[in-house]
Amino acid sequence: MGIQDIIEGKKQWRAHVARVKALPRDYQIVYQEMQKYFFKVGPVDLTEGNLLSGIVDFFEEGAAAGTGVLELIGDDVAAFCDDLIKDSRTYAEIYQESISKESGKAK
Amino acid sequence: MVDDLREMLKGTLEGCVLEIIGNEETYGYAITRRLNELGFADVIEGTVYTILLRLEKNGLVQVTKRPSEMGPPRKFYALNDAGREELGRFWAKWEYLSSRIDKLREGGR
Amino acid sequence: MNFWETITGSDLTREFKAFEARAGALPADYRAAWNQIKFQLLPYGNFTGRNLMPVLDSALGLLEQTAADGQGIHDVLGDDIPGFCAALAGGEGARSYRDRWREQLNRNVARKLGRLGG
Numbered sequence: 001m002g003i004q005d006i007i008e009g010k011k012q013w014r015a016h017v018a019r020v021k022a023l024p025r026d027y028q029i030v031y032q033e034m035q036k037y038f039f040k041v042g043p044v045d046l047t048e049g050n051l052l053s054g055i056v057d058f059f060e061e062g063a064a065a066g067t068g069v070l071e072l073i074g075d076d077v078a079a080f081c082d083d084l085i086k087d088s089r090t091y092a093e094i095y096q097e098s099i100s101k102e103s104g105k106a107k
Numbered sequence: 108m109v110d111d112l113r114e115m116l117k118g119t120l121e122g123c124v125l126e127i128i129g130n131e132e133t134y135g136y137a138i139t140r141r142l143n144e145l146g147f148a149d150v151i152e153g154t155v156y157t158i159l160l161r162l163e164k165n166g167l168v169q170v171t172k173r174p175s176e177m178g179p180p181r182k183f184y185a186l187n188d189a190g191r192e193e194l195g196r197f198w199a200k201w202e203y204l205s206s207r208i209d210k211l212r213e214g215g216r
Numbered sequence: 217m218n219f220w221e222t223i224t225g226s227d228l229t230r231e232f233k234a235f236e237a238r239a240g241a242l243p244a245d246y247r248a249a250w251n252q253i254k255f256q257l258l259p260y261g262n263f264t265g266r267n268l269m270p271v272l273d274s275a276l277g278l279l280e281q282t283a284a285d286g287q288g289i290h291d292v293l294g295d296d297i298p299g300f301c302a303a304l305a306g307g308e309g310a311r312s313y314r315d316r317w318r319e320q321l322n323r324n325v326a327r328k329l330g331r332l333g334g
Contacts, residue, residue: 029328032285036292037321039278041314042271042304049164057182058135058156064178065136070329073153077325078318083157087164091270092306098267 019056026069027059030077037081043088051084113149120150122197124158125186128168129194132185135159159184167193231269238276245289246279249297256301271304 020031034055038046045051062072073080120142127138135155142150159182162168167190172180186194239250253275257268282292293300303313 025332026329029332030325032281033321033324033328036278036281037317039274039281040304040317042274044270046274047270054160057179060179061136061181062152064175067152070325072151073156074151076322078321080153080157081321082318083154084160086157087161090306091267091274092304092310095267095271096306 016053016056019060023056023059024063024069027063030069030073031055031059034077034081037078038085041081041085042091043085044091044094045085045088049088051088055084112147116147116150119197119201120154121158121161122194122201123147124155124162125167125190125194125197128162128184129186129191132171132183134181134183136181138184162190165189165193235272235276238280242279242283246283249289249293250276250279252297253301253304256298257305268305275304 020028023031035052038051043051059069059072062069070077123142124138127133127141133141135152138159139150139152139155142155159168162184163170167187168184169187171183171185173183175181239247242250254272257272257275278292279289282289299309299313302308303310303317
């Protein structure tokens with residue numbers, strides 16, 4: 001599920017949004033902020049993996065067990081996010097590589 | 108002391124999780140509890156989740172969704188062949204590392 | 217041929233049209249920010265556009281989400297849109313921007329959970 005689906009308001013994405021809305025309020029807040037962060041950082045997993053739906057799976061389990069969201073992932077939400085995308089390249093990185101390749105060719 | 112432990116544990120936690128999964132098919136919450144019982148009190152579910160995600164991405168585990176008594180289905184993890192190999196490599200590395208460090212303490216070479 | 221086609225080659229125009237359609241649904245101040253982001257991202261090297269598409273896509277996704285949240289555009293982008301774009305494209309200052317995004321994330325979480333009375 002990627003940004004492409006968000007764009008087109010596809011059924012899959014709408015279902016995803018509905019799942020987020022069904023989470024307890026504290027989970028929703030943290031999810032939304034995490035998603036914003038991912039949009040800025042732009043990890044490839046955002047469109048090619050199931051980063052976001054995986055998080056919702058995980059959050060649903062935590063909420064069902066009655067765990068608070070920060071109890072589940074720790075206070076440092078950014079560190080948790082970075083851990084999630086540790087192996088994922090970002091669009092910016094790919095973009096920078098393509099530039100350096102092109103300028104290399106030009107020389 | 109706990110903070111020191113966290114830093115030292117970082118590189119080995121993935122191996123610990125592999126070992127736990129290697130014993131029997133299990134899920135994130137149970138793995139976290141197992142680590143907590145073992146004395147790694149500050150390991151939280153989120154940390155285990157990021158490790159499981161990595162194991163899955165690297166093709167080391169087989170993931171099965173099973174319904175649970177309460178709440179959404181749970182993801183259960185079992186080692187596949189590649190995972191078992193990785194676990195073997197982890198223990199080999201661990202033995203090497205700990206034997207070197209022991210030697211250092213004994214003042215040997 | 218419009219500006220974007222000239223720059224990117226027309227095979228990308230369909231994607232750009234889709235972007236513009238999405239941007240058209242944004243509130244006016246967000247739309248203005250989108251236009252600025254597009255032009256700020258242009259000078260990044262001799263890009264063909266193709267590799268910049270996911271970066272733009274991601275930026276637009278961010279605008280869409282924050283607009284839906286009813287957040288002010290200023291809270292999202294800050295004062296320094298060129299710097300923000302440089303960070304999006306992974307250019308100079310990207311690292312310090314990422315630190316800022318991290319802080320922003322944790323601060324927002326703390327503030328919003330606090331408001332929840334947790």
